[in-house]
Amino acid sequence: MGRTTTSKDAQALFHSLRSAYVATPANLKIIDLYIIFAVVTAVIQVVYMAIVGSFPFNSFLSGVLSCVGTAVLAVCLRIQVNKENREFKDLPPERAFADFVLCNLVLHLVIMNFLG
Amino acid sequence: MARNSGLLVLASVLLASIVSICDSAGIFNPISDSHRSAALELFSSSDGSFGSLEETYEALRTFEVLGIEKEPLTRTSVCASVSDALTSTSSSLKDLFQALRVNGILKCELNDKAFAEIVSRLKDSVNSANSLFDFYHSIGGLMLIKDQTSEVDVHLGDADRIFRSIKALSQSDGRWRYSSNNPESSTYAAGMALETLAGVVSLASSEIDHSLVATLKNDIMKLLDGVERYDDGTCYFDEKFVDAHGPQDPLSASLSVVRGITAFASATQESLNLPGDKILGLAKFFLGVEIPGSAKDLYHQIDALSCLENSRVSVPLILSLPATVISVSRKDQLKVRVNTVLGSAGPPLSVKLMQIFSSGSKDASVIDQELKFDPERAVHVLETLPKNVDVGKYIFSFEISLNDPEHKKRYITGGRTKVPVYITGVIEVNNAEIAVLDSDIGSIEIQKKLDLARENDVALSANHLQKLRLSFQLSTPFGKAFKPHQAFLKLRHESGVEHTFVVGNSGKKFEIILDFLGLVDKFFYLSGKYDLQLTVGDSVMENSILKPLGHVELDLPDAPEKAARPPSQPIDLYSRYGPKAEIIHIFRAPEKRPPRELSLAFLGLVLLPFFGFLAGLLHLRVNLKNLPRSTVPATFAILFHLGIASVLLLYALFWFKLDLFTTLKALGFLGIFLMFVGHRTLSHLASVSAKLKSA
Numbered sequence: 001m002g003r004t005t006t007s008k009d010a011q012a013l014f015h016s017l018r019s020a021y022v023a024t025p026a027n028l029k030i031i032d033l034y035i036i037f038a039v040v041t042a043v044i045q046v047v048y049m050a051i052v053g054s055f056p057f058n059s060f061l062s063g064v065l066s067c068v069g070t071a072v073l074a075v076c077l078r079i080q081v082n083k084e085n086r087e088f089k090d091l092p093p094e095r096a097f098a099d100f101v102l103c104n105l106v107l108h109l110v111i112m113n114f115l116g
Numbered sequence: 117m118a119r120n121s122g123l124l125v126l127a128s129v130l131l132a133s134i135v136s137i138c139d140s141a142g143i144f145n146p147i148s149d150s151h152r153s154a155a156l157e158l159f160s161s162s163d164g165s166f167g168s169l170e171e172t173y174e175a176l177r178t179f180e181v182l183g184i185e186k187e188p189l190t191r192t193s194v195c196a197s198v199s200d201a202l203t204s205t206s207s208s209l210k211d212l213f214q215a216l217r218v219n220g221i222l223k224c225e226l227n228d229k230a231f232a233e234i235v236s237r238l239k240d241s242v243n244s245a246n247s248l249f250d251f252y253h254s255i256g257g258l259m260l261i262k263d264q265t266s267e268v269d270v271h272l273g274d275a276d277r278i279f280r281s282i283k284a285l286s287q288s289d290g291r292w293r294y295s296s297n298n299p300e301s302s303t304y305a306a307g308m309a310l311e312t313l314a315g316v317v318s319l320a321s322s323e324i325d326h327s328l329v330a331t332l333k334n335d336i337m338k339l340l341d342g343v344e345r346y347d348d349g350t351c352y353f354d355e356k357f358v359d360a361h362g363p364q365d366p367l368s369a370s371l372s373v374v375r376g377i378t379a380f381a382s383a384t385q386e387s388l389n390l391p392g393d394k395i396l397g398l399a400k401f402f403l404g405v406e407i408p409g410s411a412k413d414l415y416h417q418i419d420a421l422s423c424l425e426n427s428r429v430s431v432p433l434i435l436s437l438p439a440t441v442i443s444v445s446r447k448d449q450l451k452v453r454v455n456t457v458l459g460s461a462g463p464p465l466s467v468k469l470m471q472i473f474s475s476g477s478k479d480a481s482v483i484d485q486e487l488k489f490d491p492e493r494a495v496h497v498l499e500t501l502p503k504n505v506d507v508g509k510y511i512f513s514f515e516i517s518l519n520d521p522e523h524k525k526r527y528i529t530g531g532r533t534k535v536p537v538y539i540t541g542v543i544e545v546n547n548a549e550i551a552v553l554d555s556d557i558g559s560i561e562i563q564k565k566l567d568l569a570r571e572n573d574v575a576l577s578a579n580h581l582q583k584l585r586l587s588f589q590l591s592t593p594f595g596k597a598f599k600p601h602q603a604f605l606k607l608r609h610e611s612g613v614e615h616t617f618v619v620g621n622s623g624k625k626f627e628i629i630l631d632f633l634g635l636v637d638k639f640f641y642l643s644g645k646y647d648l649q650l651t652v653g654d655s656v657m658e659n660s661i662l663k664p665l666g667h668v669e670l671d672l673p674d675a676p677e678k679a680a681r682p683p684s685q686p687i688d689l690y691s692r693y694g695p696k697a698e699i700i701h702i703f704r705a706p707e708k709r710p711p712r713e714l715s716l717a718f719l720g721l722v723l724l725p726f727f728g729f730l731a732g733l734l735h736l737r738v739n740l741k742n743l744p745r746s747t748v749p750a751t752f753a754i755l756f757h758l759g760i761a762s763v764l765l766l767y768a769l770f771w772f773k774l775d776l777f778t779t780l781k782a783l784g785f786l787g788i789f790l791m792f793v794g795h796r797t798l799s800h801l802a803s804v805s806a807k808l809k810s811a
Contacts, residue, residue: 026736026737026738029736030733030736030738033729033732033733033736034729036729036732037725037726037728037729037732040725040728041722041725041726044718044721044722044724044725045722048718048721048722051710051714052709052710052714052715053707053708053710055707055708055709092802094798094799094801094802094805095798095802097798098794098795098798101760101794105760105763105787108764108767109767109770109779109783112767112770112771113770113776115771
């Protein structure tokens with residue numbers, strides 16, 4: 001009886017999340033998609049390292065950190081661009097996007113140097 | 117190899133014994149042909165000249181005394197430089213003196229006018245001289261001209277004054293100063309001064325004051341009192357003070373004094389009463405140098421000996437032995453020569469053997485036997501050795517007596533002359549036998565006779581309870597007991613370990629007993645085959661023995677744990693210079709790399725999310741509606757995207773080939789451009805959205 005309730009509850013939770021998500025604006029969805037892309041790339045790299053060993057460790061680190069770093073920056077962008085976020089009400093989204101682009105470029109310069 | 121080492125033993129023992137006897141006896145040989153060949157070698161002239169005039173004179177004088185002919189080529193070139201020096205007005209006093217000396221030997225053609233000019237110049241320098249060198253060169257020059265030409269008048273008017281002014285530079289110990297303002301005195305200067313004063317005496321036009329000559333004789337005696345001696349009777353003069361004027365070595369100082377004394381002895385008519393032993397000692401000093409190594413030393417030696425030989429009084433006679441080793445077996449006879457220092461024959465005399473000292477003992481036997489003179493070979497021969505002289509090392513004491521008593525004033529014989537002599541002979545080796553004995557009882561288990569004149573190869577065997585005995589007898593050709601310098605028995609194991617034992621003696625009998633029970637430890641408990649070698653040697657033994665005798669198989673007990681291990685034999689001594697072992701470097705193994713296919717597979721896998729991202733964007737129905745339509749903003753927008761793309765391209769280039777500095781420089785430019793373009797684009801977009809909001 002309980003198990004069916006929990007699974008039903010989980011299913012209901014999942015459905016409500018899904019329907020709520022549909023309501024988010026399109027630009028936020030794009031950012032979410034970018035984050036998922038970055039994280040999946042990082043995971044694939046970790047799996048590869050797990051298989052072949054971490055010999056050029058710096059390369060592994062730079063690869064993983066590039067994905068994780070850009071994901072973090074995208075998260076910051078999403079926070080700043082989200083209209084429901086009252087904290088950043090006065091910040092124009094273009095400014096946030098400009099910061100995102102600049103930080104990404106700096107991150108990737110460092111990554112390229114560390115890649116070896 | 118064995119023969120060579122035996123000879124080496126003999127030679128070293130001989131040398132050691134020579135050195136030990138040398139403190140009371142020495143051998144001095146007169147000048148011989150080896151000096152002549154040394155002179156030709158040392159005084160080599162390149163292109164006809166020997167160097168400066170002084171060196172030329174030294175070479176020519178040496179050749180003249182030794183009787184070596186000069187080449188005509190040398191003569192012409194040297195005469196040219198001599199006449200240059202003598203006729204030029206800028207020559208110094210020293211140059212004139214050296215040139216005149218050379219001319220004295222070569223006798224180049226020079227006219228009397230040139231001589232007259234030089235004489236007047238020299239006389240002026242004599243009167244104005246104030247240092248010893250000035251006096252020496254000018255008086256010496258005048259003496260040389262006196263010998264070379266009789267046309268010019270070289271006599272000195274005020275010889276007394278000149279004598280006194282030179283004498284004023286003398287010191288109380290017989291030495292001379294170089295000039296009045298230099299307080300240091302030197303023996304070399306004394307010799308120069310004596311030579312100069314002898315010249316003054318000969319050149320004086322009137323008789324020199326008698327008292328001056330007497331005081332000079334005292335000075336010579338005082339100078340001779342300061343002579344230094346060695347133990348073997350040689351005397352020499354040495355410079356005590358260092359000064360820059362003259363040479364410093366004993367050869368040149370002694371030469372200078374010898375020249376001065378002989379010159380003065382010839383110049384003055386009075387007798388000098390020079391101490392004969394000191395003159396003989398000086399002669400022995402110069403002969404003791406044997407063959408000098410440098411041309412200058414050879415000149416000093418030959419010039420001094422020539423002065424001593426041609427001196428008016430006190431000519432030393434040298435007793436020498438052509439051979440100091442007399443062999444009894446070859447029936448050699450002892451021969452003695454008596455010559456002058458330059459090797460010419462002496463006056464008629466007889467030689468007597470007075471005493472024989474045997475080395476190591478103080479007592480001497482008095483012989484008083486006269487040697488027979490052989491006129492053909494000019495040697496004195498001792499026909500038979502005295503009766504009690506056996507093989508061994510001795511010192512023979514000879515005495516020379518001149519036949520004509522008149523010669524006693526002229527020649528110096530030196531009393532008794534001691535000479536070391538070696539009498540060698542064949543030593544008889546008898547009753548040589550080797551035996552293995554049982555230790556306690558002493559009974560002989562094996563006994564073999566040895567013939568030490570020939571090769572032996574005995575084969576013995578013993579164990580640690582037995583003894584090895586070797587015995588033999590040595591006797592001299594006259595039947596007396598003989599104790600050699602070395603008598604060793606050496607046992608050599610097959611692994612190379614050696615043990616040496618000294619063979620002891622009592623009287624004639626030599627015996628060694630090796631008790632293996634006590635030697636087990638010394639032999640490092642090594643059993644096996646030991647080679648036996650006997651060494652019996654002495655410098656007077658003509659048939660020294662260094663022979664293998666055979667071998668003995670030793671059976672020793674096993675070594676206990678604490679026993680000393682045998683020393684490791686030295687490896688071939690030259691192997692350390694051979695090539696060394698090859699060094700193989702061990703590198704860290706390179707990391708294992710994954711297989712290529714796996715890497716490529718994951719490369720594709722990593723690109724998949726990107727395509728997934730693009731697919732997701734399409735699913736979300738993204739559009740480019742916000743892209744500005746009008747021209748200027750559109751350009752900026754496109755430039756903005758191109759700028760970002762170029763930065764990413766720069767990063768890609770940076771990874772492939774560029775370095776950080778170039779990248780940063782390019783990034784700087786691109787960054788500024790991007791900033792500008794991006795600002796324009798985004799501000800345009802912001803203004804558009806603000807308009808929409810307000811609208």
